[in-house]
Amino acid sequence: MDFALPDDLVALQHAVRDFARREIAPVAAGLDREPRFPRATLRKMGEMGLLGILTPEAYGGLGLGYLAYAVLLEEIAAADAAHATIASVTNGMPQSLILAHGSSAQRDRWLPRLAAGEAIGAFCLTEPHAGSDAAALRTRARRVEGGYRLDGSKAWITSGGEADVYLVLAKTDPEAGARGISAFVLERETPGLSFGAPERKLGQHAAITTSVRLDDAFVPDDQRLGEEGQGFAMAMSALDGGRVGIAAQALGIARAAFAAAARHADEREAFGRPIREFQGIGFKLADMATRIEAARLLTQRAAWLLDRGRRATKEVSMAKLAASEAAVFVCDAAVQVFGGYGYSADYPVERYLRDARVTTLYEGTSEIQRVVISRQIHRENAR
Amino acid sequence: MIIATYVKHVPDAEARLDAAGGRIEVDDHAYALDGMDEYGVEAAVRLKEAGLADEVVALAIGPARAEAALRTALALGADRAVLLETDDELDPLAQAAPLAEATRACGAELLFVGGKQADWDSAALGPAVAEALGWPLCDWTTELRLEAGEVAAVHDVDDGSEDWRAPLPVVVTTQQGLNEPRYPTLPNIMKAKRKPLDRRPLAVPARVVTLDAALPSRARRGVRLEGDAATVASELARRLRDEAKVL
Numbered sequence: 309m310d311f312a313l314p315d316d317l318v319a320l321q322h323a324v325r326d327f328a329r330r331e332i333a334p335v336a337a338g339l340d341r342e343p344r345f346p347r348a349t350l351r352k353m354g355e356m357g358l359l360g361i362l363t364p365e366a367y368g369g370l371g372l373g374y375l376a377y378a379v380l381l382e383e384i385a386a387a388d389a390a391h392a393t394i395a396s397v398t399n400g401m402p403q404s405l406i407l408a409h410g411s412s413a414q415r416d417r418w419l420p421r422l423a424a425g426e427a428i429g430a431f432c433l434t435e436p437h438a439g440s441d442a443a444a445l446r447t448r449a450r451r452v453e454g455g456y457r458l459d460g461s462k463a464w465i466t467s468g469g470e471a472d473v474y475l476v477l478a479k480t481d482p483e484a485g486a487r488g489i490s491a492f493v494l495e496r497e498t499p500g501l502s503f504g505a506p507e508r509k510l511g512q513h514a515a516i517t518t519s520v521r522l523d524d525a526f527v528p529d530d531q532r533l534g535e536e537g538q539g540f541a542m543a544m545s546a547l548d549g550g551r552v553g554i555a556a557q558a559l560g561i562a563r564a565a566f567a568a569a570a571r572h573a574d575e576r577e578a579f580g581r582p583i584r585e586f587q588g589i590g591f592k593l594a595d596m597a598t599r600i601e602a603a604r605l606l607t608q609r610a611a612w613l614l615d616r617g618r619r620a621t622k623e624v625s626m627a628k629l630a631a632s633e634a635a636v637f638v639c640d641a642a643v644q645v646f647g648g649y650g651y652s653a654d655y656p657v658e659r660y661l662r663d664a665r666v667t668t669l670y671e672g673t674s675e676i677q678r679v680v681i682s683r684q685i686h687r688e689n690a691r
Numbered sequence: 692m693i694i695a696t697y698v699k700h701v702p703d704a705e706a707r708l709d710a711a712g713g714r715i716e717v718d719d720h721a722y723a724l725d726g727m728d729e730y731g732v733e734a735a736v737r738l739k740e741a742g743l744a745d746e747v748v749a750l751a752i753g754p755a756r757a758e759a760a761l762r763t764a765l766a767l768g769a770d771r772a773v774l775l776e777t778d779d780e781l782d783p784l785a786q787a788a789p790l791a792e793a794t795r796a797c798g799a800e801l802l803f804v805g806g807k808q809a810d811w812d813s814a815a816l817g818p819a820v821a822e823a824l825g826w827p828l829c830d831w832t833t834e835l836r837l838e839a840g841e842v843a844a845v846h847d848v849d850d851g852s853e854d855w856r857a858p859l860p861v862v863v864t865t866q867q868g869l870n871e872p873r874y875p876t877l878p879n880i881m882k883a884k885r886k887p888l889d890r891r892p893l894a895v896p897a898r899v900v901t902l903d904a905a906l907p908s909r910a911r912r913g914v915r916l917e918g919d920a921a922t923v924a925s926e927l928a929r930r931l932r933d934e935a936k937v938l
Contacts, residue, residue, distance in 0.1 A: 323877065
């Protein structure tokens with residue numbers, strides 16, 4: 309069993325680490341204080357190839373697998389969580405669903421722009437009263453001449469109002485539950501598509517998040533993805549990849565917080581010695597490092613399974629659960645290691661904690677991950 | 692016209708150094724392309740993109756791991772690479788002759804070398820290889836143009852900057868400000884794997900032998916000197932000479 313990353317991937321990892329350190333990390337604190345959608349860095353990330361990691365080279369992407377995706381996203385997140393969220397969303401749902409279920413014309417129309425980062429993608433599933441219970445969404449898609457009219461509202465949409473391409477899940481058949489949901493691709497300028505003000509969140513401020521309103525928005529037939537009623541299954545099938553991405557993001561934030569805490573423990577002196585020499589601090593750092601390593605191994609193994617075309621629903625959920633909860637633990641512990649300075653905005657750890665806190669909430673709450681894992685366990689035992 | 696650009700694989704800024712048994716040890720994964728050499732690669736690639744050169748060849752001297760620096764140069768736009776492979780730590784004077792030979796062998800008329808090497812902090816290689824080639828040297832270059840077979844440049848001298856001009860072939864050493872190097876994009880890194888890279892064994896004697904290596908100790912004395920300026924200055928000079936032994 310070789311735990312080492314392939315040399316080729318290490319070369320990419322180093323290049324992205326260097327890029328992130330020089331281009332993304334320096335703008336992170338400023339964007340947290342004065343949030344705006346980071347178009348300039350996103351453009352550079354697009355040129356680097358970071359916004360189309362999984363999309364095949366034929367469409368302008370890198371054509372890499374989930375292990376590379378996880379490794380590279382972790383590097384972005386270690387520099388800034390918000391950039392990683394925007395990148396993960398545009399890489400994940402819109403591109404992977406259009407790739408898997410789009411017609412040839414649809415793929416040609418959207419994939420090259422998304423993969424190059426010329427267009428940013430967003431994913432609209434969640435609604436104000438339908439988060440974990442996604443199938444209870446109410447946005448309606450009524451059949452009309454030549455297409456559909458969409459009505460409803462979506463909540464917590466990353467890159468809302470800033471993204472160019474929106475993948476929207478709506479009910480074409482309200483009586484059919486999950487099987488009545490269809491997927492549509494909308495451009496930002498679609499009449500009837502509007503956006504709320506940016507949500508005031510605890511962290512990740514530059515990852516502009518808004519509500520999305522659909523008021524009788526017309527969507528032509530050729531912008532429906534796949535067949536009617538397939539939308540929910542499509543979205544669920546893309547979840548595994550999305551969750552690997554979020555696990556990687558959580559690892560990146562945790563790694564940054566841990567590195568800051570370890571460095572501080574080396575430099576800060578109390579009672580005549582660096583505080584890392586006190587077991588209270590040393591044990592904390594040991595626990596932080598252990599949880600990060602464990603979560604990283606789970607994440608890389610889940611990605612490895614996906615790259616081999618194997619079912620990995622349980623492993624992906626375990627990775628997301630472990631990495632997100634580890635991130636919150638590590639960031640909170642990092643604040644503690646910094647003492648009073650951990651509470652100050654002049655030091656990065658309070659931002660890491662605020663950024664990490666959402667990782668147990670989106671892309672499936674920790675509770676949902678536990679439901680998924682327990683169901684898989686039951687399935688395995690029932691045989 | 693063929694341009695050669697020398698690249699070195701050096702410990703990166705974040706590398707942790709260890710001095711074990713009189714040798715400096717660095718984790719193999721903590722190396723990167725020397726930042727100074729990036730300016731050279733970028734300058735060469737831009738000349739090619741402007742149609743003023745046909746080919747950019749990246750040259751390196753070092754152990755097998757130095758291939759990574761060459762792959763980065765290829766990802767930045769070099770067309771092919773040559774690694775003169777040796778496990779010996781060669782000082783700049785010992786590198787000059789093999790580098791000159793490799794430059795001649797690839798038919799280059801312009802050679803870029805980093806103004807200074809990040810590991811040994813030496814600026815000797817550029818002048819040494821120019822001497823070995825018998826070519827004029829423009830060092831600490833901040834501006835460069837190629838005009839009708841001549842290099843027209845601006846470079847730093849001790850008391851300012853100077854215009855410099857000479858017909859090819861020429862050696863140019865680089866510095867910050869010559870250009871803004873591009874990032875190796877991920878697609879280009881992946882393409883670089885397929886570009887030609889030649890490995891040739893190199894056996895030349897080093898002219899400098901390292902007898903011992905140690906890291907400076909980090910203990911802080913924290914002594915406060917009291918008194919008027921003259922007293923403090925004299926006491927400081929005494930301590931620097933007699934205790935710290937740096938004077």
